[in-house]
Structure formats: C-alpha cells, structure tokens
Amino acid sequence: MPKLKLPAPPVPPAFKPKPRRPDEHQHTAIDHAKEGGIGAIGWVDERMGASGFGRWLMFRKVPKGTNWFYTLGSATMFAFLNQAITGVFLAMYYDPNAINAYESVRYISNEAFLGEFVRGMHKWGSSVMVILIFLHMARTFFFGAYKYPRELNWVIGVALLILTMAMSFTGYLLPFDQRSYWATVVGVNINGTGPLVGPYLSDFLRAGPDFTATTLSRFYAIHMMLIPGAIAALIGAHLYLVTKHGTTAPPWMKAETDPDLRTEKE
Amino acid sequence: MNHRQKEEYLREYSILKNQGKPFWPYAVAKDGAMAAVVIGSIILMSIVLGAELGPKADGTTTTYVPRPEWYFFFLFELLRIIKPPELVPLATIGIPTICMILLFLLPFYDRGPERRPEKRPIATTAGIFTIVAMGYLTYLGAAAGSPNEIEMEPPPSVVAQGEQMVEQFESGKQVVAQAGCLACHKIGENGNDGPGPHLDDIGARVGRDAIARTMVNPTAPMPSYAQLQEENPERFNNLVAFLSQLKGEEEE
Ligand code: HEM
Numbered sequence: 089m090p091k092l093k094l095p096a097p098p099v100p101p102a103f104k105p106k107p108r109r110p111d112e113h114q115h116t117a118i119d120h121a122k123e124g125g126i127g128a129i130g131w132v133d134e135r136m137g138a139s140g141f142g143r144w145l146m147f148r149k150v151p152k153g154t155n156w157f158y159t160l161g162s163a164t165m166f167a168f169l170n171q172a173i174t175g176v177f178l179a180m181y182y183d184p185n186a187i188n189a190y191e192s193v194r195y196i197s198n199e200a201f202l203g204e205f206v207r208g209m210h211k212w213g214s215s216v217m218v219i220l221i222f223l224h225m226a227r228t229f230f231f232g233a234y235k236y237p238r239e240l241n242w243v244i245g246v247a248l249l250i251l252t253m254a255m256s257f258t259g260y261l262l263p264f265d266q267r268s269y270w271a272t273v274v275g276v277n278i279n280g281t282g283p284l285v286g287p288y289l290s291d292f293l294r295a296g297p298d299f300t301a302t303t304l305s306r307f308y309a310i311h312m313m314l315i316p317g318a319i320a321a322l323i324g325a326h327l328y329l330v331t332k333h334g335t336t337a338p339p340w341m342k343a344e345t346d347p348d349l350r351t352e353k354e
Numbered sequence: 355m356n357h358r359q360k361e362e363y364l365r366e367y368s369i370l371k372n373q374g375k376p377f378w379p380y381a382v383a384k385d386g387a388m389a390a391v392v393i394g395s396i397i398l399m400s401i402v403l404g405a406e407l408g409p410k411a412d413g414t415t416t417t418y419v420p421r422p423e424w425y426f427f428f429l430f431e432l433l434r435i436i437k438p439p440e441l442v443p444l445a446t447i448g449i450p451t452i453c454m455i456l457l458f459l460l461p462f463y464d465r466g467p468e469r470r471p472e473k474r475p476i477a478t479t480a481g482i483f484t485i486v487a488m489g490y491l492t493y494l495g496a497a498a499g500s501p502n503e504i505e506m507e508p509p510p511s512v513v514a515q516g517e518q519m520v521e522q523f524e525s526g527k528q529v530v531a532q533a534g535c536l537a538c539h540k541i542g543e544n545g546n547d548g549p550g551p552h553l554d555d556i557g558a559r560v561g562r563d564a565i566a567r568t569m570v571n572p573t574a575p576m577p578s579y580a581q582l583q584e585e586n587p588e589r590f591n592n593l594v595a596f597l598s599q600l601k602g603e604e605e606e
Contacts, residue, residue, distance in 0.1 A: 098376070146378035151370040154381065159388035166389040170396055190410045197407050208400030216396055218425045229460075229481050232469030236355050236363060239461035246458045253426075260423055269411030270534065270577060271422045277574035278433075282447035299413070334371050339469035343369035 144331070151337035157231075158335060160224040165323060167217035171255075172320075174210040175312060182262070184308035186301040189264040214256055221252055233336045241329045244322055251319050258311035264304065272307075273299055359467040413581040421537070427495025428488045433549035433575070434498075435491075442549070446575065504531045504544045512599050519599075526596025529589050538576070541600065550576060555602025562598040569594065 133139045150158070181200055183192040196203040225245065228234055234242035261272040276299070280290035295302040355363070375381075422430055429450060436445035464477055471478045508523045530536075536545030541553045556565065569579040569590070583590040 100379070146382075147376050149371050149374040150377055150381045151367070151374040153370070154374065156384065156388070158381070159385050162385040163388045163392045166392050167396070170393060186411075190407075193407055197405060204405055205400055208403065208405040209396050211405045212399035212403065213396045214423070215425065216392060216399075220392070226481070226485065230471045230478065232471070232474065232477075234461045235465070235467070235469060236360055236461075242461050243458060246454070249457075250454065256423055256425065263407055264411045265408035266411055267408045267421065269413075273577040274575050275422060275426075277577065278446045281443045281574045282451075286443075286447060334367070336469075337367065337370040337374075339471065341370055343366045343373070 148331065148334065150335055151341070153338045153341040154335065155338065157227045160220060160227050161330070164217060164220040164224050165327075167213055167220050168319065168323065170213045171210060171217060172316065174206050174213065175316075177206050178210055179312060182308075184262070184305045186264070186304050189262065189304055193263045193265075214259065217252060218256065221249055225249065231336060231339050237333055238329070238336070241326060241333070244326045244329070248319060248322050248326065251315050251322070255311060255315050255319070258307045258315070261304065261307045262311065355465055355467045363467065424492065424496060428491035430549075431491040431495045431498075434494070434547065442575075445549075498546050504536070504541060506542050506544065509599070509601070511601065519595075522592050522595045523599055525589075526592035526594070529593040530596060533579070533582070533593070553597065553600055556600050557598040558601040560598075562594060565597050566590075566594045 178196065181192055181196045181203070183189055193207075196207055198204070228242065228245070257272075257275060260268050260275075262268070276290050276293050279293065280286050282289065291297060293303070293306065294300070295306045432445045432449060433442065436442070436449075464474075466474070468474055504527050506527065508520050512519050512523050530541070535541075535550075535553075538548065538550040539545055539553045540547050560568070566583075570583055571580070572578055579590065579593075582593075
C-alpha cells in the first residue's frame with residue numbers, strides 16, 4: 089500500500105453537513121443511531137485496517153478531462169456481474185446432462201417464476217457484454233492508453249477478451265436445442281483444424297473423439313466454474329492496476345503549469 | 355519510449371491527475387449512470403425479445419441452423435471468403451491466432467510516446483480498418499440465411515432411370531434441405547456459397563461410396579452424419595442417392 093497523503097474530498101455544497109447549533113439536543117435516537125453506525129465501522133476497521141484501502145480506492149483523483157468514454161470499462165464489469173448473478177439463478181434449475189438439459193431449460197422458460205425473464209437477461213446480457221468489451225478496447229486503443237506504464241493492463245485486457253468469447257462459446261451449447269447443438273459441433277470441428285494443438289483442443293472440449301453426453305457436462309463445468317473464476321481474478325488484477333497507475337487523461341489534454349509557480353503570490 | 359520520455363509522461367500525467375476531481379463521488383456518479391443504462395437495456399431486451407428455445411437437439415436429422423451467436427459471425431464469414439480447402443486452416447485458426455498475437459503484443463511493438471489518434475496514422479488506420487472489416491463480415495453473416503428448401507427438378511438422367519429413382523431423388527432432396535447442408539454448400543441456385551464446395555456436380559466428381567464415407571467421416575468443420583446412418587439408414591441412403599445423381603448437367 090503506497091503511503092499517500094490524501095486531501096479531504098470536496099463534497100458538493102448540497103451534501104455538506106450543517107454545523108450543529110450550540111443549543112441543539114444531542115441525544116435523539118437519530119444521534120445514537122449515527123454514533124452506533126460510526127462505532128461499528130470503527131470497530132471493524134480497528135481489526136481489519138481496510139479504511140486505508142477504501143480511501144486509496146475512492147478518494148484518488150481522476151485526471152482532468154475524463155469523459156463518458158471512461159465509463160465503458162466499469163460498464164463491462166457491471167455486464168459481467170449481471171451474467172454472474174443471473175447465471176447463479178439459472179444454475180439452480182439447470183441440469184447439465186444430455187437427457188435432461190433441454191427439459192430443464194424448457195422448465196426455466198415456461199414454468200419457473202420469472203424464469204424466462206432471467207434467462208433473457210443472461211442471454212442478452214452476453215451480447216451487451218461483448219459489445220461493451222469491444223467498445224472499451226477501442227477506447228483504450230484510440231486513446232493510446234496501452235502505452236507506458238499501462239502495457240500490462242492491456243495484456244490482461246486481451247486475456248479477458250478471449251475468456252469472454254470462450255464464455256459465449258461454451259454457454260451457447262447449454263440450452264441443448266438444435267441450433268446450439270449443431271453450431272457447437274461445427275465450432276468444435278473448426279477448432280480441430282488448427283495446427284498442432286487443434287485436434288487436442290477439440291478432443292478436450294468434446295471429452296473424446298465424438299460428441300457425447302460427457303461433452304455437455306464438460307462445457308457446463310468450463311462455463312460456470314473455470315472461466316468465470318479466471319475472469320473474476322483477472323478483473324481484480326486489471327482494476328488494481330487501473331487504481332495504481334490512475335486512468336489516462338484524454339490524449340489531447342495538456343497540463344497547464346500551476347499559475348502559482350509563475351506569478352508572484354501577493 | 356526512452357527514459358526521458360517516460361519521465362516526461364509521468365510528470366505531465368501527475369499534474370493532470372492533480373488537477374482532476376476525486377473518483378468519489380464524481381467518477382462514481384458517471385459510472386453509476388452508465389451502469390443503470392446497461393442494466394436497463396438488458397432488462398428491456400429480455401422483456402421485449404425474450405429467450406427462445408428451439409426444438410430439442412437431435413444428432414440424427416433435422417431442420418437445424420448451424421449458426422453461432424451473432425458476434426461470432428465475423429469468424430464464420432472468414433471461412434466463406436477463404437475457400438480453397440488447403441487454406442481453410444488459415445481462415446479458421448491462422449488468421450484469428452495471428453490477430454490475437456498482434457493484439458497481445460501491441461504495447462510491445464507500438465512504443466512511441468505519441469497518444470493522440472490523429473498523430474498516430476498507422477495505428478488509427480489499422481484500428482478503423484479492423485472495425486470496418488469486422489462490421490462488414492458480421493453484416494455478411496447476418497445477411498446469409500440458412501435456407502431449408504431446395505428448388506430443383508429431377509434432371510433428365512434421373513427421370514430416365516424410372517419412377518423409383520425419381521422418388522428416391524425427391525426424398526433425398528428433402529433430407530439435404532432439412533439437414534442444414536445449405537448453410538455451407540450451394541446446390542444450383544440454393545444455399546450459401548461456402549465454406550463448403552458447390553455440390554452441383556458432386557456425383558460426377560466423387561463416387562457414391564466416397565460420398566457416403568464423407569458423410570460419416572467428413573473433413574472439419576463439417577459435422578458427421580454417422581448418427582443418421584445408424585438410426586435412419588433409409589433416409590441416409592436417400593441422401594447419398596440424391597447427391598450421387600447431381601452431375602452438374604441441368605445447368606443451362
Ligand atoms: C471483463 C472485461 C473488462 C473489464 C471489466 C475492464 C474494466 C476496466 C476498468 C473499470 C477500467 C478503468 C478505466 C475505464 O473504465 O476506461 C479499465 C481500464 C483499462 N482497460 Fe479494461 N476492462 C476489461 C477488458 C479490457 C480489454 C479487453 C482491454 C484491451 C484489450 C482492456 C484494456 C484496458 C486498459 C489499457 C485500461 C487503462 C485505460 C486508462 O488508463 O485509460 N480492458 N478496464
């Protein structure tokens with residue numbers, strides 16, 4: 089943790105607490121509740137020491153000129169969280185074996201409470217996440233944000249992009265309807281044409297030379313344990329580096345020298 | 355970037371950063387607004403567009419559409435554009451792998467200090483070209499349908515072989531139409547031009563047994579029809595019969 093002297097954050101005027109009047113009663117229930125809350129936070133912080141991290145994360149400055157394009161990264165993260173949460177609810181009903189998979193998805197769509205809605209959010213959320221990740225990548229590309237000292241963050245980003253596409257690929261099979269089945273058969277075959285590792289990769293995905301019942305459970309395990317874990321960990325590393333280096337200023341911003349340095353102070 | 359340029363960048367950046375605003379609450383407010391738009395759009399799409407579920411997966415025969423999710427169209431279209439069989443591995447794996455490596459290594463070969471897009475003509479042009487190419491390929495993929503009907507009269511050579519042959523031809527045609535072959539092959543005016551070869555004269559080029567062997571044990575990325583042969587040999591035979599009668603003769 090770098091030892092930073094952080095300035096008190098400027099609070100917009102409307103949110104500034106009003107100073108207490110001298111004759112004000114200090115022992116209302118609200119006052120007690122406030123003190124209780126602060127006391128509890130203090131208790132935890134005394135034992136965990138996380139407030140330094142919180143200040144480091146929240147009260148760092150973002151450079152002058154930061155604009156809406158800079159929200160695309162966090163928007164990608166929220167799309168990922170949406171996938172994670174809706175995915176948990178789908179997993180409560182989904183049955184990853186070739187005999188029951190289709191039926192369980194049909195049950196989710198037609199019978200389970202809000203089932204089709206949650207499935208729809210997961211399905212369309214995947215498109216939204218892919219669009220956002222490409223937009224975010226385009227932003228960092230055109231702003232030259234991959235240059236020194238943020239090269240490593242770009243590399244982590246590309247890994248996230250590949251993993252996101254792998255999520256889409258493995259998830260597409262799970263409803264186990266005609267379209268998803270045949271698209272995946274062709275997709276795995278395409279993998280197999282690759283040089284050297286191609287055939288091995290295909291055999292690994294299919295769990296053997298043929299498309300069998302094990303293939304589905306393998307895709308399921310990859311889709312809901314292996315890749316999401318890797319993505320979550322990499323997003324953590326990505327955001328750590330973002331916070332550490334700070335986000336870039338837009339490339340056309342020029343630093344003005346502090347006027348105090350130029351003119352004599354009265 | 356050499357050492358001096360790095361120092362210069364860091365200095366300039368620290369000034370800009372100091373002139374900025376704190377993350378909380380300013381950036382958080384923007385991020386939060388954007389997050390609301392994102393989640394709102396997802397909810398809206400889910401309500402309006404729903405989540406369809408096609409017929410159950412069936413390894414034998416079907417009216418299936420072997421189509422990936424739309425954001426994979428650009429990869430699939432590469433296959434249609436690069437057709438010679440010996441180049442297929444290039445399209446399927448070669449080009450995407452090279453692009454991935456180029457993407458990974460970007461910060462290591464583009465190390466100039468300049469960050470303004472208009473002052474980085476090569477990077478900016480390459481970026482725009484990539485976006486346009488991917489957009490165009492996605493559009494092509496979206497526009498290519500997967501027809502499941504074949505309009506084609508039995509050619510004279512089939513008619514000459516008698517009533518029974520015509521019947522087999524017709525029902526084989528049905529199987530081909532329903533099995534999704536047209537997603538990747540073209541027969542007469544029907545179907546998509548690639549990734550697979552034209553089948554107009556497949557019967558003239560390849561023997562009947564060889565066709566059957568290919569159906570069971572195809573070259574990737576074509577899926578195998580072994581299950582169809584096992585579970586419904588009659589349909590499978592009709593399919594092979596139909597294909598072996600295509601001699602490319604009824605072209606005018
Ligand atoms: C799951 C996917 C991803 C998430 C959740 C994510 C999240 C973020 C966030 C929140 C930021 C802070 C600044 C901003 O929002 O623009 C950021 C910055 C950055 N991201 Fe990502 N990102 C993802 C994928 C990618 C990809 C695919 C790339 C590029 C290949 C990438 C490269 C970068 C770079 C270079 C920065 C630094 C930008 C700067 O300092 O201006 N990220 N990311």
